[in-house]
Amino acid sequence: MEIYLFLGVIAFCAGFIQGLSGFGSVLLSLPLLALFLDIKTAIPVVALFGVALTIFLLIQLRQHWDWKKIYPLCLGSIPGIPVGVWFLNRTEGQLIQWTVGTVLVAYAIYSLLLNPAVKNMGRVWAYSFGFVAGCLGGAISASGPPVIVYTSLQPWTKDQIKVTLQGFFVISGIVVVIFQAMGGLVTGMVLWYFLTGLPLLLIGTWVGSLLYGRIGEEAFRKIMLVLMGLLGLFMILK
Numbered sequence: 001m002e003i004y005l006f007l008g009v010i011a012f013c014a015g016f017i018q019g020l021s022g023f024g025s026v027l028l029s030l031p032l033l034a035l036f037l038d039i040k041t042a043i044p045v046v047a048l049f050g051v052a053l054t055i056f057l058l059i060q061l062r063q064h065w066d067w068k069k070i071y072p073l074c075l076g077s078i079p080g081i082p083v084g085v086w087f088l089n090r091t092e093g094q095l096i097q098w099t100v101g102t103v104l105v106a107y108a109i110y111s112l113l114l115n116p117a118v119k120n121m122g123r124v125w126a127y128s129f130g131f132v133a134g135c136l137g138g139a140i141s142a143s144g145p146p147v148i149v150y151t152s153l154q155p156w157t158k159d160q161i162k163v164t165l166q167g168f169f170v171i172s173g174i175v176v177v178i179f180q181a182m183g184g185l186v187t188g189m190v191l192w193y194f195l196t197g198l199p200l201l202l203i204g205t206w207v208g209s210l211l212y213g214r215i216g217e218e219a220f221r222k223i224m225l226v227l228m229g230l231l232g233l234f235m236i237l238k
Contacts, residue, residue: 002036003036003037004196006032006036007033007193007196007197008196008197008200009200010028010029010032010033010197011029011049011197011198011200011201011204012200012201012203012204012207013028013029013204014026014028014029014046014049014053014201014204015049015053015200015201015202015203015204015205015206015207015208016204016205016207016208017208017227018053018054018057018205018208019053019057019204019205019206019207019208019209019210019211019212020208020209020211020212020223021162021208021212021220021223021224021227022057022161022162022165022166022224023144023148023165023169023227023231024227024230024231025046025049025050025053026046026050026144027227027230027231027234029046029049030042030043030046031234033045033046037193040185041187041189041190041193043180043185044177044180044185044186044187044190045190045193045194045197047173047176047177047180048177048186048190048191048194049194049197049198049201050169050173051170051173051174051177052194052198052201052202053201053202053205054166054169054170054173055170056202056205056206057162057163057166057205057209058163058166058167058170060209061159061162061163061166062163064157064159064160064162064163065163065167066160066163066164067167069126069156069160069164069167070164070167070168070171072123072126072127072130073126073127073129073130073133073147073150073164073168074130074168074171074172075127075130076126076127076128076129076130076131076133076134077130077131077133077134077137077143077168077172078134079131079134080130080131080132080133080134080135080136080137081134081135081137083131083134083135084134084135084136084137087135096136097142097235097236098235098236100136100142100145100232100235101231101232101233101234101235101236102232102236103232104145104149104228104229104231104232104235105229105232105233105236106232107149107228107232108225108226108228108229108232109229111152111225112222112225112226112229118152118153118154118155119153119155120154120155121150121153121154125150126150129146129147129149129150130146130147132146133145133146133147133168137172142235143172144165144169144231145228145231145232147164147165147168148165148224148228148231149228151164151165152221152224152225152228157217158212158215158217158220158221161220161224162212
C-alpha cells in the first residue's frame with residue numbers, strides 16, 4: 001500500500017511540474033521512484049509517464065502546434081544519437097553530466113541576473129541544438145536540456161515554447177518506449193504501475209496547467225530558468 005501511495009504522490013508532482021513549465025517530470029520522478037522500485041522498473045515507468053503527460057499537454061495546446069518549429073530539432077537529433085553513444089564509449093558518462101549540469105546552472109544564473117534580450121534564431125540553430133540534444137540522449141539519456149535552452153532563447157510566447165517542448169519530448173519519448181519494449185523492459189508490472197499512477201499524473205498535469213494559465217510571459221521564462229538551474233544542479237549532484 002505504501003508503494004502505491006508514494007507512486008501516486010510522485011506521479012501527481014511530476015505531472016504538476018510538467019504542466020506548469022513544460023519539462024522537469026523526469027528530474028523529479030525518476031530519482032524518487034528509484035528509491036522504492038528497481039531501476040529497471042522505474043525507468044520504463046517514467047518513460048511511459050512522460051509520453052502520457054506530453055500527449056495530454058499537446059491536446060491542451062493543439063492550437064499552438066507548429067510543426068516547422070519542431071521537426072528541425074527532431075531531425076537534428078537523429079545523427080547526434082550515434083555520436084553520443086560513440087562519445088560515451090570513450091568518455092566517462094559522469095564527466096559529461098557534470099559538464100552539462102555546470103553549463104545549465106551557469107546559463108540559468110546568467111539569464112536570471114542579466115535578463116539578456118531574446119531574438120529569432122535561424123533554422124540552422126534548431127538543427128544544431130537538436131544535434132546536441134541527440135548527442136546527450138545517446139550519451140546520458142538526457143536529450144532535453146539543449147532543447148529547453150534553445151526554446152528559452154527564442155522570442156516565442158509561453159504557449160509556443162511549451163508546445164514545442166512537448167512536440168520534441170513526445171516524439172523522442174515514443175521512440176524510447178518502443179526500444180524499451182523491444183528490449184523487454186516494459187513488463188506487466190511496469191504497465192501496472194503506470195496505469196496505477198496515470199490518474200494522479202493527469203490530475204497533477206491539469207492542476208499545473210491551471211497555474212500555468214495564470215502566470216505571465218515574463219514569469220514563465222523565470223520559472224523555466226529556475227527549473228533549468230535545478231536540472232543542472234541535479235545532474236551535477238547525481
